[in-house]
Amino acid sequence: MDLQEKLKILSAAARYDVSCASCGVSRVLPQGLGSAVSAGICHSWSDDGRCVSLLKVLLTNYCLYDCAYCVNRRSNDLPRAAFTPQELIDLTMQFYKRNYIEGLFLSSGVRHSPDRTMEELIEVAGTLRERAHFYGYIHLKVIPGAAPELVRLASRYADRLSANIELPSAPSLQLLAPDKKPQVITRTMELVASAAPAAGQSTQLIVGATPERDLQIVTLAEELYRRRNLSRVYYSGYMPVNTDRRLPALREEPSAAAEHNRLIRLREHRLYQADWLLRFYRFKAGEILSPEYPDLDEFVDPKTAWALRHPEFFPVEINKAGYADLLRVPGIGVRSAKRILQSRRFHSLDEQALKRIGVVLKRARYFLICSGQRLDSARQYTPATLYHFFTAQEKTLLPGQEQLVLLGG
Amino acid sequence: MFIYDGSFEGLLTAVFEAYRLRDFADITPAENYQKGLFEEARRVVSAADKAARVSARLLALSGDVLRVVQYCFLAGLADKEKIIFAYIRRTLSAGRSLNGNYADPVVAAALACLKKVAREAERLKGLLRFQELRDGSFYAAIEPEHCILPLLAGHCRARFSGQGWLIHDARRGIALVYQDGDLQLFDNSAVHNARDKHAAHELAYQELWKIFHQNIAIAGRKNPKLQKQFMPVRYWKYLTEKN
Numbered sequence A: 001m002d003l004q005e006k007l008k009i010l011s012a013a014a015r016y017d018v019s020c021a022s023c024g025v026s027r028v029l030p031q032g033l034g035s036a037v038s039a040g041i042c043h044s045w046s047d048d049g050r051c052v053s054l055l056k057v058l059l060t061n062y063c064l065y066d067c068a069y070c071v072n073r074r075s076n077d078l079p080r081a082a083f084t085p086q087e088l089i090d091l092t093m094q095f096y097k098r099n100y101i102e103g104l105f106l107s108s109g110v111r112h113s114p115d116r117t118m119e120e121l122i123e124v125a126g127t128l129r130e131r132a133h134f135y136g137y138i139h140l141k142v143i144p145g146a147a148p149e150l151v152r153l154a155s156r157y158a159d160r161l162s163a164n165i166e167l168p169s170a171p172s173l174q175l176l177a178p179d180k181k182p183q184v185i186t187r188t189m190e191l192v193a194s195a196a197p198a199a200g201q202s203t204q205l206i207v208g209a210t211p212e213r214d215l216q217i218v219t220l221a222e223e224l225y226r227r228r229n230l231s232r233v234y235y236s237g238y239m240p241v242n243t244d245r246r247l248p249a250l251r252e253e254p255s256a257a258a259e260h261n262r263l264i265r266l267r268e269h270r271l272y273q274a275d276w277l278l279r280f281y282r283f284k285a286g287e288i289l290s291p292e293y294p295d296l297d298e299f300v301d302p303k304t305a306w307a308l309r310h311p312e313f314f315p316v317e318i319n320k321a322g323y324a325d326l327l328r329v330p331g332i333g334v335r336s337a338k339r340i341l342q343s344r345r346f347h348s349l350d351e352q353a354l355k356r357i358g359v360v361l362k363r364a365r366y367f368l369i370c371s372g373q374r375l376d377s378a379r380q381y382t383p384a385t386l387y388h389f390f391t392a393q394e395k396t397l398l399p400g401q402e403q404l405v406l407l408g409g
Numbered sequence B: 001m002f003i004y005d006g007s008f009e010g011l012l013t014a015v016f017e018a019y020r021l022r023d024f025a026d027i028t029p030a031e032n033y034q035k036g037l038f039e040e041a042r043r044v045v046s047a048a049d050k051a052a053r054v055s056a057r058l059l060a061l062s063g064d065v066l067r068v069v070q071y072c073f074l075a076g077l078a079d080k081e082k083i084i085f086a087y088i089r090r091t092l093s094a095g096r097s098l099n100g101n102y103a104d105p106v107v108a109a110a111l112a113c114l115k116k117v118a119r120e121a122e123r124l125k126g127l128l129r130f131q132e133l134r135d136g137s138f139y140a141a142i143e144p145e146h147c148i149l150p151l152l153a154g155h156c157r158a159r160f161s162g163q164g165w166l167i168h169d170a171r172r173g174i175a176l177v178y179q180d181g182d183l184q185l186f187d188n189s190a191v192h193n194a195r196d197k198h199a200a201h202e203l204a205y206q207e208l209w210k211i212f213h214q215n216i217a218i219a220g221r222k223n224p225k226l227q228k229q230f231m232p233v234r235y236w237k238y239l240t241e242k243n
């Protein structure tokens, strides 16, 4: 099989992997090829609008396992391929020299055994670093169950390691991926944590294939960030690729499929917004959702939803409030909150000033006062009226908007 | 009206002259100058010592102030001189950096201008596409809105120190050239069309990249609008995957 054919199969096989970020390390070395930039760089955007930053491929899509949700599972009849280490090294180097990519994101099906697969991944990363003097970004998947010394070795060569938690709960994992044991995945994540790769550990889980509510997922994410010290959690909205009675049924009619597509993307988007609140806005999972509100709102973002449930917190005085309180105002992101603090030192801020600072007043005006004044036209509204008002404004959602949120706060 | 030669040194010299003569008229580059009916125009002759005094003064306030001026100078905006001059005047009369004051319209205009320039430079750090030539060096062409070549220099030198390369700003006719550890900015004369000088395997890698790019997208989630929002069509001309 020629290289083009292999690349076709093994990049298509990796496309459901959602993590692409290449951030977290900063490095410039004198000799050899490459550097890593801590903010991460997008080199292109694929036809589905996702950032392309890394050469994201599988080493092989042969797999011993039969995870229900995975295209590459053993029981699927599809073309299989495997790269040789040299082919991958060459592709990475040549793509990097042409500035197509920040580096390599290498994952794999389990062809022989977890250890064998892990050794092959390490061979690619190790050769890139030691023989080819490649200093770009490397993200390796850690195969659950791989030996501790292999995990340690992997973290020597890779910037980031990730072991996928796969599903939001142990029972779901047992149901859909009986070859993978929850304890083994947990153990592998612990090994990665103690190997401490330079750009940290990330993980990925599929939402919408199993019945967990958003509350459970956001609580899990919080635990992964706070207790397990993960750098990122990625959410992958379930795309029906297999027919399996353990999975939600495939919808044949195009309109139903499109609707499923829309809803799952919306859910993904809301989860990323909630994740953002956990990581940068000092929210706790229990504030975002509760047994009373177990799912993220379809029509307003989680921060606005929180604000509407907490009228007692508002209005926030823009010329006095501290950073944490400013961040609670819908329409004020991390950047605007910092700018408000900076600009306030020069003189007190009014509506025009807030506009120039970049506050989204369309939303924020209902939640703040400037030196005791409500903003001109803003009358007092009840949360219920505001909710209807906001939901009427909400435009149709673009998938992948989490990237916008990242920039705009 | 002060007319300067379009160089950074010229612009700072004009600022110097404005303060010396206490005449705060507009500053405009010679190439944009159209004689107005009642205007008095002064031609400013670039002078290194005068420019140095202005930049030293700005630097003394804060390195950030000079940086704002430098970035704004790279902007491809017709009113950049106005923005810069207003910013310098406001800052000098305050006697300190006002860069934290996003609420001030003059400062905000300069910071917005800086952001446009910086943003395009960041974008092109990703969207730049090198092609390998027969002599083993790499060639990339761009047509940015702002003059961002100087902002790519440090990044590309750190990243591609193992290869010789040339980035050609085809819109302005300038090129950044890195060869044997040496980085220089040239004007157009040395740059020829690279297409007929490709290294033997160049097209094969371009093809592989296109294959990867096509196959990484999830078919059921095609979204050209979003793709264009992140990667505006004006950059496609030199993008391997879009040609």
Ligand code: SF4
Pocket: A063, A064, A065, A066, A067, A070, A071, A072, A073, A074, A108, A109, A110
């Ligand atoms: S182990 Fe990975 S590649 Fe193999 S079937 Fe499960 S998810 Fe797919």
